[in-house]
Amino acid sequence: MELKFQKKEIDMKCLHCQGTMEKGSSPLHIDRKGCHLTLDHVPAWICAQCGEAYFEEAEVIAVQELIALIDQKAQPLVANA
Ligand SMILES: [Zn+2]
Numbered sequence: 001m002e003l004k005f006q007k008k009e010i011d012m013k014c015l016h017c018q019g020t021m022e023k024g025s026s027p028l029h030i031d032r033k034g035c036h037l038t039l040d041h042v043p044a045w046i047c048a049q050c051g052e053a054y055f056e057e058a059e060v061i062a063v064q065e066l067i068a069l070i071d072q073k074a075q076p077l078v079a080n081a
Contacts, residue, residue: 016050027041030066033075035074
């Protein structure tokens with residue numbers, strides 16, 4: 001899984017094409033130990049030019065907490081392969 005995020009202090013320009021970033025949302029897929037979670041609309045900055053999505057720190061932290069919970073709670077539900 002790849003989480004990209006751009007600090008707020010930085011002028012919001014796309015790292016790929018220097019396009020203008022617009023506040024929007026992006027789907028996010030999390031794959032953990034046989035457990036797959038899809039969030040359809042995570043708040044994000046979207047490049048108006050190439051569509052690249054960047055998540056802010058608050059969302060990245062929330063997602064990391066969610067992953068930690070999944071690791072913990074899904075363990076009894078995942079049989080060893
Ligand atoms: Zn771009």
